[in-house]
Structure formats: C-alpha cells, structure tokens
Amino acid sequence: MAVVKTIVKDRVFQITAVIAILSCFLARPRLADINFTTLWSLLAMMTTIQIFEHLHVLDFLAYKMAGRAHNARHLTALFVALSFFSAMFLTNDMAVLTFIPLYLRIAKKYDLPEILPVTAITIGANQGSAMTPFGNAHNIFLMSEFKIPVATFFTWVGPMFLIAVLVLAVLVLLVPKKDLPIPPAEDIHIMMRPTVLTVIVALIVFASIFDLLPAWVAAVVAIVWACLVDWHIMGKVDYAIVLTFAGFFLIISNINQIPFVSNVLSSIIHTPVSVYLTSVILSQFISNVPTTVLVSNFTTHLPAIFYGTNIGGLGTLVASMCNLVAFKQYSLYSKKSHGRFLAYFMGINFIALLIVGAVGLGAAIYFE
Numbered sequence: 001m002a003v004v005k006t007i008v009k010d011r012v013f014q015i016t017a018v019i020a021i022l023s024c025f026l027a028r029p030r031l032a033d034i035n036f037t038t039l040w041s042l043l044a045m046m047t048t049i050q051i052f053e054h055l056h057v058l059d060f061l062a063y064k065m066a067g068r069a070h071n072a073r074h075l076t077a078l079f080v081a082l083s084f085f086s087a088m089f090l091t092n093d094m095a096v097l098t099f100i101p102l103y104l105r106i107a108k109k110y111d112l113p114e115i116l117p118v119t120a121i122t123i124g125a126n127q128g129s130a131m132t133p134f135g136n137a138h139n140i141f142l143m144s145e146f147k148i149p150v151a152t153f154f155t156w157v158g159p160m161f162l163i164a165v166l167v168l169a170v171l172v173l174l175v176p177k178k179d180l181p182i183p184p185a186e187d188i189h190i191m192m193r194p195t196v197l198t199v200i201v202a203l204i205v206f207a208s209i210f211d212l213l214p215a216w217v218a219a220v221v222a223i224v225w226a227c228l229v230d231w232h233i234m235g236k237v238d239y240a241i242v243l244t245f246a247g248f249f250l251i252i253s254n255i256n257q258i259p260f261v262s263n264v265l266s267s268i269i270h271t272p273v274s275v276y277l278t279s280v281i282l283s284q285f286i287s288n289v290p291t292t293v294l295v296s297n298f299t300t301h302l303p304a305i306f307y308g309t310n311i312g313g314l315g316t317l318v319a320s321m322c323n324l325v326a327f328k329q330y331s332l333y334s335k336k337s338h339g340r341f342l343a344y345f346m347g348i349n350f351i352a353l354l355i356v357g358a359v360g361l362g363a364a365i366y367f368e
Helices: 002-009 011-023 036-054 057-066 073-090 090-108 115-129 137-146 150-172 192-209 215-235 239-256 259-267 273-285 286-295 301-312 320-331 338-365
Strands: none
Touching: 002 011, 002 239, 011 239, 011 286, 036 057, 036 090, 036 137, 036 192, 036 215, 036 239, 057 073, 057 090, 073 090, 073 115, 073 150, 090 115, 090 239, 090 320, 115 150, 115 192, 115 320, 115 338, 137 192, 137 239, 137 286, 137 301, 150 286, 192 215, 239 259, 239 286, 273 301, 273 338, 286 301, 301 338, 320 338
C-alpha cells in the first residue's frame, strides 16, 4: 500500500497520467509503440540503485572523503567530485539525495557556505549523469530506442565532459577557504560481500543497456538479488519513473496518430540546430525526460537530442527532476532563506546553461 501511495504522490507521474488518459480520447494507443526494453532497463536500474542505498555505499564514500577535507573549498570539491562521478552510475537523483543532506549537516555544524556548494553538487550530479548510457533515464531510453553504438556515445560525451569539469572547477574556486576545525568524519561500515555482489548485478544491468543481454533478464536478476538482500528494498524502488515512461510512450503514440500535431512538430524540428534548441527550451518547462521521448519521435538528429536534453537539465527547477530533488533537500535540511537559495540556484544554473549550452550547440552541429 505504501508503494502505491508513493507512486500516486509523484507529481510528474500525476501529470503524465492525466495527459495520457486525455490523449486516449483523441486516438487509440498502440501497444507496439511502448518500448518495453526501456521499461525493463529502468526497473533494473532503479532496483540496483536501491540496493546500493540500502547498503549505504554512497554514505560510506562521502564520510570517508569528507574526513580528509581541510577547509570549505576542499570539502565542496570532494562532494562535487563524488556527486559528478557517482551520478554516472547511480543517477543524478540518487547523488543529490545522498550528498546534499550529508553536506548540509556538516555545513550546519561548522557554519560553512551552503548555497554555492549545494548548487555545484546539483550541477555536478546533472552533468555527471549525462556522461554514461545508464546515468539517467533519458540516456537509457536513447540507447534502447536507437541502438547507439557505445563508441559513438562516448565520442559525443567528450566536449560536454570537458566544459562541465571546467564550469564545476570555477564554481568550487568561488567557495571561500574557511577552515574546518575538526575533520567531519563518521564511522560507517559497509558489508563487503553484499556490496561486491551488488556491483556484479550492476554490471549485468549495464550490459543489458549496452544490448549485450535482454533487459528483462537484468531486471529479474536485480529483483531476485534485492529480495535476497532484504525484500523491503523492493518497496522503495522508484516505480513512478517506470510508469511515467510508460505514460510518455502512450502519449507519443496518440500524438503520432493526429496528423495536424505530428506535421507541426515535424516541421519545427527538422534541423540539428532546431532540434537542439527545442530540446533545451522545452526541457525548461516540461523537464528533460519527457522532452527526450517527445522530440526523438519526430527527428533522427540524435546528437542534437542528446546534447539538448542533457544540457537542458540545467536552468529552471523543473528542467530536471534532480533540480527539484535538490531544492527539496535544501528545504528540509537548511534553516536559511529558501527564497534566496532558489534565486541564486537558478541564476547560477542559467549561467552554466549558457556556457555549457554554447559548447553543446557546436558539438551538436559538428557530430551531425
């Protein structure tokens, strides 16, 4: 029952469900338009993430590294790096859910800066998740839907990786060097054998995303292992994202059958530049995940979709679910002005969007 309540409370799922139901009055959805491989991959990935969460792997890494920090800038750099690289494998949402509360607890204890570090951690998670085929839901979808070669994917990643690291480095350098009187470390232990086996399960999931084995096999392996570790894990899996994607597929299936809408969208997004700009702008209003599913249905300019939706996660609060999660964590764990945080958070995000976006536009044109 708790699982159902969690799904129903998910705002993105609520909106998607309403639109999907309304679209069914305009056309009859086709089962063939639902990408079940993507749904299986998402289920496998979300299950694996919850196993790592249950084992406190990220908590362990965070506190181990935080114990080595000498000042606020150093601490921010460590958390941003953790967020950036962990998001490549465990998604941006999980990175901010783990590292922002941990950072804010330390910041509160030692009166450290909050707004800039939390913003940098969030941007690091957003951009880090874009660097792998399994770092976020829309990359999983693109790999599944278009069978993008792994070498091609990582070629696209190159320019975005370099500019993202540069932007994050600048943000870290803006954090003042306030000394930490005592290393903020806690004694956290992880169970090595379950962790190693979970890494193996994660590799199986990654292999399915690379199309080396069926996605449903990876999902079954992840679910079985989760139940063996602790069956309660399955009650915490983010089923809403899986059902939301199913809703996206239904909506797109119905839109495809409305000639006027289909023709208008096809006429608007017919060049790499128009696809890129549409992806970035649309992401600011409806988030980058639904934008990916929508835009990809009307164009074959894959580099433009990849750059547009991944970079489009920067900007507004709704541009990426990761941004909303970050704001929620800040609201829960910080007693400082939430309005001031929001103003600075979005301002820094838009500056990052302009810088990274300019490189992304050039890359989208170059790789076409």
